[in-house]
Amino acid sequence: MLKIGLLLLVLPILVLMGVYFMELGDVRECLLVQQGHWDYLTGVCRETPQPFVPWIDRYPWLVNGGILVSLAGLACCMVGLYVNKR
Secondary structure, three states, X not given: OHHHHHHHHHHHHHHHHHHHHHHHHHHHHHHHHOOOXXXXXXXXEEOOOOOOOOHHHHOHHHHHHHHHHHXXXXXXXXXXXXXXXX
């Protein structure tokens, strides 16, 4: 139970960071190389300035689901530690 809990606790964080840094690389390429403006809703580089749209508005299921899976992992870790000490 402890190993599953640790996996559920850490894996969503790594997935969220991976997706975030992949998008950040695209944004930086658009801004620095192509001298454009990143459209967060469509995920393309544009010539005109675009409004910033936060992650929670663009990927609500990914963000909230990752948090819920991490909390489930934390609960599994706590149960696993409690059962092992008995």
